[in-house]
Amino acid sequence: MTEWITTPVEPGMLRGAVEVERTDRGVLPHRLPAWARRQFPDAGLAAMEARGSGVRLCLRTRATVIELEALPTKTVYRGGPPPKDGVYDLVVDGVTCGRGGIAGGNVVTVDLDPQSSDTTPGQPGAVRFSGLSGEEKDVEIWLPHREVTELIALRADAPVRPAPDHGRRVWLHHGSSISQGSNAERPTEIWPVVAASRAGVELVNLGFGGNALLDPFTARTMRDTPADLISVKIGINLTNTDLMRLRAFTPAVHGFLDTIREGHPDTPLLVVSPLLCPIQEDTPGPVTLDPESATPRFRAIGDPADTAAGRLTLTVIRDELARLVERRAAEDPHLHHLDGRALYGESDHAELPLPDALHPDTAAHRRIGERFATAVFGGPFAARDGRTRNTPQA
Known part of the structure; x- marks a missing residue:
């Protein structure tokens, strides 16, 4: 009979969360702080920031069996299929094994x-994860990226404690549902996790489905979050919500980057333009579900002629971001730009099309993450000194 040792989940066991809320049962990881959560009325963003994309329990233990008790919150659309159970991935000493x-x-x-x-x-x-070796080891339990997870307790056949900080550089990333994980099946298969794993960095993922909208509270959160490397992926949500016009877009990007620079004046900062998405390349939003499709599939319903009046398409956004970053980089040598089509472009779409016309699947996530690791962690994010943490400046 297994003799269980029960351990409450403590904030110090979690990585990838910006803040940890104590609840009546245990703890709830958040990817936006409480002050920011008070500044928006949108229930959709509230649900997205509480989903555990990139959040993981990091433990040190000799346990051969580990059980995590939690309360998931799943989302289903009226008339749609029942929600799938979220996936918890087990990683032992850097190897995904359960x-x-x-x-x-x-x-x-x-x-x-x-x-x-x-x-x-x-x-x-x-x-429950069983059959682990009895050796001392680092154990990570990656939380589901598509559901909210309230963590209650750990049970194991040996003591567990927070894993030590191995001094890896911290990569802070912000983006849309594609960065949150979209159609990837497992939390370790979303593209930011693939890239972080290949590069050997600690990920803080502020990918918010439908909500990469240049919100000031997101910029202030990034300003205040310790990081050695920062990236922002800008564009797709601004087109598919039809939120703003070019006149508002350009100063909003400047303001977003200015705010980040208040806390991280010299940190490598990468601006990533949108991946290829044919329905929005030259057609403005908004985006809606296609009523004529037998499976969930999106379409853009704006008028391409309206781009002359400042409506945004992905082509317009890419051109403007390239111009904007080039001008800023003249005075900011640590600012960089990446065209998102270098991560997922026309040939990729031909081979790995977007299943719902908007979001990449697991195979495409893997390709995007691998390309990001090569292009960015082998380029502007390449290690150049011995610093392990960049603390925001007051």
Whole structure:
């Protein structure tokens, strides 16, 4: 019979979270701080920032069996299929070696027209990983990237403690649902995690589905978050929400970068323009679900002629970001630009098309992450000194 040692989940065990909220049951990781969460009324962003993309438990232990008790909150769309259980990935000494899920939990049902939702409460469950070696080892449990996870307790057959800080550089990234993980099946298969794993860096992923919108509170969060490397992927959500025009876009990007630079004046900072997305290359948003498609598929419904009046397309955004970064870089030698089509372009789309016309699948995520690691961590983010942490300047 296994003799369990129960350990509460403590904030010090978590990496990839900006803030950890204590709840009646345990702890809830957040990717935006409480002050920022008070500055937006959008329930969609509230759900996205609480999803555990890039968040992981990092432990040191000799345990051969580890069980995590948690309460998941899953999202389903009215009339759609029931939600899949989120995936928890187990990584031992840097090698992914297990996966599991927790059935049940809370279910949020969303109506798109009109936009509303209701929650059906559920019960906590547990995911168990067994057959581990009895040697001292680093154990990571990566949380599901598509659901909210309230962490309650760890049970193991040996003591567990927070893993030590190995002094890796911290990469802070912000982007859209593609950065959050979109259609990737597992949390270690989303492109930022693939890139971070290949580069040997610690990831803080501020990828928010539908909400990479140049929000000032996101820029201030990035300003205040310790990081050695920073990237921002800008564009796709601004077109598919049809949020602003070119007149507002350019100063908003400047303001976003200015705010980050207040806390990180010399940190390598990369601006990434959108990946290829044919439905929005030359057609403005908004984007809606295609009612004529048998499977979920998006389409852009704006008028391409409106680009003359400042409506945004991905082509317009790429051109403007390239121009803007080139001008700023004349006075900011640590600012860099990457055309997103170098990560996913026309030939990639021919081979690995976007299943819903908007989001890459697991294979495309892997390719994007590998290319980012080669192009960026082998280029502007290449290690050049012995610093392990860049603390924001007051």
